[in-house]
Amino acid sequence: MAFPWLVVGALGSAAIAGAVGRLTRQYALAALAGGTAILYIHGWLYFHYTSDDAYISYRYARNLADGAGLVWNPGQHVEGYSNFSWVLTLAGLHKLGADIVLSGRWLGFALAAASGVLTYVLATRMLDGGASRAAGLVAALLLAASGTWAAWAPAGMEIPLFATLVLGAVILHIEEQRGDLIPLSGLIWSLVAITRPDGVVLVAVSGVFKLGESSVRWRRGGDASPGDDRLVDEVSRVAIWVAGFAVLFLPYFAWRYHEYGWLLPNTFYAKVGANSDQYQRGLNYLLTFSQEHAAWLLLVAPLSVALTSIRRAPALYVLALVVA
Numbered sequence: 025m026a027f028p029w030l031v032v033g034a035l036g037s038a039a040i041a042g043a044v045g046r047l048t049r050q051y052a053l054a055a056l057a058g059g060t061a062i063l064y065i066h067g068w069l070y071f072h073y074t075s076d077d078a079y080i081s082y083r084y085a086r087n088l089a090d091g092a093g094l095v096w097n098p099g100q101h102v103e104g105y106s107n108f109s110w111v112l113t114l115a116g117l118h119k120l121g122a123d124i125v126l127s128g129r130w131l132g133f134a135l136a137a138a139s140g141v142l143t144y145v146l147a148t149r150m151l152d153g154g155a156s157r158a159a160g161l162v163a164a165l166l167l168a169a170s171g172t173w174a175a176w177a178p179a180g181m182e183i184p185l186f187a188t189l190v191l192g193a194v195i196l197h198i199e200e201q202r203g204d205l206i207p208l209s210g211l212i213w214s215l216v217a218i219t220r221p222d223g224v225v226l227v228a229v230s231g232v233f234k235l236g237e238s239s240v241r242w243r244r245g246g247d248a249s250p251g252d253d254r255l256v257d258e259v260s261r262v263a264i265w266v267a268g269f270a271v272l273f274l275p276y277f278a279w280r281y282h283e284y285g286w287l288l289p290n291t292f293y294a295k296v297g298a299n300s301d302q303y304q305r306g307l308n309y310l311l312t313f314s315q316e317h318a319a320w321l322l323l324v325a326p327l328s329v330a331l332t333s334i335r336r337a338p339a340l341y342v343l344a345l346v347v348a
Contacts, residue, residue, distance in 0.1 A: 033065040038165045051157040052144055055164035059140030062165065063133065066174035071133075074125065078180025081105055082124050085114035094283070103284040106291045108276065109219045110182035128180035135184035136177035140164040142191035149198045150342065152333045172317070182219055189216045190226060194345065197230055198338045200261075203241045207234065207261050210268030217269075218276050221288060227269065229348045233341050234265050322346065 041058025045051040064071075084094055084105045092098040094111065105111050117127040147160035167173055176183045193212040200207045213230055216223040238258040281287065313319065322343075 030065060030069065034062045034169050037061040037065065038169070041165060042161065045158070045161050049157075051161045052141060055144035055161050056137065056141045058161070059164045059168035060137040062168035063136055063140075063174055063177060066168075066171070067133075067178070070175040071129070071178050073175060073179055074129065075176075075179040075181050078128055081107060081111050081114060081182070082128065082180070085111045085118055086124060088112070088115040089118040101284055103280065103286065103289045104291060106221055106289040107182035107186075107219055108280070109215060110185050113185070125180065129178040132176075132180060132184045133178045135188045136168075136173065139184060139187045139191055140167050142188060142195060143167050146191060146195055146198075146342075149195060150335055150338045152335060155333075186216065186219045186223065189219060190223070190345075193226075193230070194342065197234070198341065200234075201237055201337055201341075203237075203258075203261070207265040208268055210234075210265040210270075211272065214269045214272040214276075217273055221292070225348050226345055229344050230341075231266070231269075233344065235262055237337075238262050 037058050041054045041061070044057070045054035048054070080096075083096060087096070087098065088094050088111065093101075094103075094105075096102055096104050113131070114124055114127055117131070118124045141164065144157075144160035144164040147163045148156040150156075151159055189212060193209050193216055196209040196212060199205055200209055209230070213223075213227045217227050238261055242254055242258045284290070286293070
């Protein structure tokens with residue numbers, strides 16, 4: 025598909041989605057339909073693209089489904105993957121008889137579409153007033169219009185699954201900020217960390233915010249003795265969040281350390297390391313990404329928080345995650 029037609033198709037889909045949302049007030053449905061349509065239009069360019077790294081996951085998943093274990097070669101225990109939950113999902117689908125390449129492609133596409141809906145939900149949680157749903161629709165459509173996002177959606181990698189889990193955890197964390205819900209977001213954050221090792225960074229940020237939010241709620245309640253029920257409640261909430269994360273992540277980590285004998289996946293030691301050259305490569309990557317995706321727009325985020333109806337607590341939390 026020629027680029028001008030791609031632009032026309034994306035803009036037309038966005039216009040129709042906006043009209044449907046405005047007329048029916050079903051903005052979430054419009055976000056799902058419009059975002060999926062734009063992703064599908066991108067599909068003429070990207071849908072048959074499969075990342076070469078995806079075949080690493082496919083081979084591990086196939087060997088697991090065939091009974092050889094999570095290995096590249098039977099009998100050789102090397103952790104050459106870094107996306108455990110994605111490999112496990114593909115192995116389950118392959119065990120049921122599904123083609124593993126098609127499963128990775130279509131599941132990635134479906135999760136990318138689901139991420140658009142979750143983007144809509146996140147926007148509505150960050151804004152007050154009637155404009156929140158329209159803003160959520162715009163956010164979902166802009167995500168689908170991203171060429172980078174559309175290219176990686178069907179590429180067979182764990183990226184759409186990771187994004188879906190992160191968005192779900194963030195939304196649940198924001199809902200828990202009021203202090204009247206059981207903090208179960210830690211459970212989803214454990215799945216984030218199991219899906220990608222660098223997800224632990226986002227878990228750490230969320231843990232700091234969870235602890236800080238509990239402290240703020242307790243202090244806002246006024247002077248209290250150490251035995252006050254409110255203190256016990258807040259400590260319990262933090263403990264439940266930590267337990268929710270630990271109940272899945274610790275057994276997983278114990279198993280993989282016993283299985284492979286390393287703290288991090290082999291891909292870290294083979295590709296990343298910790299020398300100065302790697303930090304320079306990382307900095308160059310960050311600068312290139314920032315230039316290609318207009319990351320300078322993040323500089324106006326504090327101004328947006330100060331001058332608009334964006335809710336301060338969710339905005340600060342999301343901004344911290346983005347910076348991390």
